[in-house]
Amino acid sequence: MTANEDQEMELEALLSIYEGDECFKEISSSSFQFRIGDLDDTKAFILDVTWPETYPETSPEITLDSFFNNKISAETKQLILSKLEEQVEANLGTAMMYTLFEWAKENKVELMENHKPVVIAVTTSIGDGNTAKKKERKEQLTKSQKRKIVNKTDHKGVLPRGWDWIDVVKVGAIFIFCPQGGALSYILCEPVIHFYFSPSSSLLDDPACK
Numbered sequence: 001m002t003a004n005e006d007q008e009m010e011l012e013a014l015l016s017i018y019e020g021d022e023c024f025k026e027i028s029s030s031s032f033q034f035r036i037g038d039l040d041d042t043k044a045f046i047l048d049v050t051w052p053e054t055y056p057e058t059s060p061e062i063t064l065d066s067f068f069n070n071k072i073s074a075e076t077k078q079l080i081l082s083k084l085e086e087q088v089e090a091n092l093g094t095a096m097m098y099t100l101f102e103w104a105k106e107n108k109v110e111l112m113e114n115h116k117p118v119v120i121a122v123t124t125s126i127g128d129g130n131t132a133k134k135k136e137r138k139e140q141l142t143k144s145q146k147r148k149i150v151n152k153t154d155h156k157g158v159l160p161r162g163w164d165w166i167d168v169v170k171v172g173a174i175f176i177f178c179p180q181g182g183a184l185s186y187i188l189c190e191p192v193i194h195f196y197f198s199p200s201s202s203l204l205d206d207p208a209c210k
Contacts, residue, residue: 006056010095017098024101030055032097033066036104043112045069045080047104049097056095059088071117080104080111 011029018024025033030051037044046066052058062084064077087103088096104111 007051014097034101036108043115045072057093073118076115083111
């Protein structure tokens with residue numbers, strides 16, 4: 001019987017034995033995963049097994065590289081692999097997967113006796129230390145605007161009342177916009193009238209417009 005025939009027969013036996021078992025997973029016809037312990041068991045681990053073409057005459061490749069095993073220390077992993085290697089040597093030339101898996105399950109406590117979970121530190125950086133917060137830029141006055149303000153101040157540097165009023169001159173009518181359904185309200189009058197208002201106030205605040 002060839003090595004490939006031996007593998008086919010062992011694969012068929014494994015699929016029959018572990019059918020419906022969540023601990024066993026077939027990755028391909030020559031590679032498998034077997035979890036030793038329950039998912040919520042802090043001492044559980046997963047064995048990754050791959051058959052070379054000459055298996056079972058040669059040793060299967062066994063690793064603990066699964067992400068599931070990240071919290072297991074390197075020393076504990078080495079112990080597990082060395083103990084499994086002893087079992088492989090004792091069963092070389094025969095279908096040994098079932099024997100290895102069951103042995104690992106029965107000896108899990110011993111294999112994980114010195115297990116101390118590895119703490120994985122996660123650092124999170126917020127923002128860029130070289131990036132300064134942008135300050136809100138205030139509107140800058142031109143030299144001409146500053147000069148006009150200075151000319152309007154008194155000897156104490158105080159602006160007189162009404163310095164920012166705007167003189168609106170309208171011959172024949174003064175137009176006032178009021179929120180009355182979007183319609184334009186106006187007052188007819190004669191003759192020329194000067195009407196002053198400050199940009200900082202609103203005509204809408206006038207009681208007449210409410």
